[in-house]
Amino acid sequence: MEITLESPLDMHLHLRDGEMLKLTAPLSAAFAGAVVMPNLVPPVTTPQMMSAYAERVHAALEGAAFTPYMALFFTALDEAALAAAKATPGFFGLKLYPAGITTNSEGGVANLKEADRTLHIMEEMGIPLLVHGESHGFVMDREQEFLAVYRDLATRFPKLTISMEHITTAAAVKLLDEFPNLCATVTLQHLLITLDDVAGGALQPHLFCKPIAKRPEDREALLSAVLGGHGRIMFGSDSAPHPRHRKEACGCAAGVFTAPLALPKLAELFASHGALDKLQGFVSGNARRIYGLNPVEKKVTLHDVPMQVPAAYKGYGETVVPIYAGQEIGWSVK
């Protein structure tokens, strides 16, 4: 069995910077492009910082045909600043983080009401809003508690395209039905694991991420929507590399590194449910339609020949442990 995907896109990717960027960027090169997250230290808040980061990303790609769609870290920009951002090559949209909610988000938005003016201009200018949608509540409730914010934003800014990033709950999937201006990304791991896999047996730091994996019925709802070909759910890996020593330690950092094997594993998953025909829409078609993207033409053929996942990806002095490290998965790139 095999499938050829046309220009797959990863709509939520962390490439990091410096030596880590040099290691990770080529590991996403099976994709035609990705939305590159701006939560560096310091965060990417200006068009100048964004252009400079995009250049570093391009350099790290070593000539691979791959379009980085650059996200700007949300701050209360005015019309001139948003116009400047929009005019900057590579600009994709603004990524909003509630302050302190995840890795390097300390400079995020503490009071959403102060974002209103910027959101209004974004709506006028057709700039997408990407949101890390979690409250500061109990870890299993954070996404569901944040849905009221999505509901409020979607109501008050009906022409703003709002992406609920890396959704993990049945309730978030359901919210898509209420507002046509909402869309969502879903990661690989949230289609595969629940909290049981993170903390039900021994503790598994390499499966620990934010939002944390939820309940079985949440995973079922995500799977059911994605395998059913939901038109407003896009693949966004949220692949989030950390150096091994920051994962395998007390106070392990949040993030699952999936980029290098996301496409084969997705193909395996979709095939196992007889839904391979829905994969193209999930990994490319929906995003192209929602955002009007025209990524570079790239074909990737995947087949049901197993691959051995490396115990770690190493290079440039960095070591990153992927999901399924040292294990075999059922599909591979042909």
Add this chain to the structure above:
Amino acid sequence: MEITLESPLDMHLHLRDGEMLKLTAPLSAAFAGAVVMPNLVPPVTTPQMMSAYAERVHAALEGAAFTPYMALFFTALDEAALAAAKATPGFFGLKLYPAGITTNSEGGVANLKEADRTLHIMEEMGIPLLVHGESHGFVMDREQEFLAVYRDLATRFPKLTISMEHITTAAAVKLLDEFPNLCATVTLQHLLITLDDVAGGALQPHLFCKPIAKRPEDREALLSAVLGGHGRIMFGSDSAPHPRHRKEACGCAAGVFTAPLALPKLAELFASHGALDKLQGFVSGNARRIYGLNPVEKKVTLHDVPMQVPAAYKGYGETVVPIYAGQEIGWSVK
């Protein structure tokens, strides 16, 4: 402020064996005694193994006045075997583990119906049953799913004293109201933390245990019952030492090491809620009344003078990291 406790008891303690036992036993010596859990490798299943283990515990205590109440790992014993166990000095009761549910429980009970005959004899002989009450379901539901088993056992064996060990949920607290033959132990950590503390920020392996810490409303229910002086809830630390390298690693083992600071931290907690007068019952009185225990006379005075918790307890080639490692807690032993 200070309080003097009379013969405090830890009704659920893991001392391990070998070098680790030599390190941990003296660290529980502020207590007058403890129920010592039998999930060694291999588990303590016979009176002979139990006697030998009790001797090793006594040796490790280095003369401290401390009574180990020995629990036998539940297997389908017949009348003769139970009589032999009961006649063995130090014997306390049987500890039932569903097979594979926690550390070294692989030899536990796979089919509870096969335990009926043994339970019937225990009921006749007045031997207490201690239970690790978790199903094999989703990690946050395991205790609640097991309540049906407690309900069934408590109904069918009305004279059997059944202790729901280390309860973590509001539902388990509530079940105590239904059956006078049910009692329960509660750990230190489940009065203090929720899943948020384990996995809400960075991942904290030293707070990872089974049953896993639950929701805020569960902790509130436990606290409320204990601080209110519930007569059938006893302190059982479930203090569960693991070598540091097994906690601070991928696939971290389950267990929180609390024994050396349990009494000061409990005093701080009870005092902060104005409930110091309920501490004696929780850490000794309830257990003495429920089981008819007469521990050695020992007085421990605690006062609100801070103590620095060591970064680790070391000895005999072992290193164990306690809860609050390297932090200050508000009370100490006087």
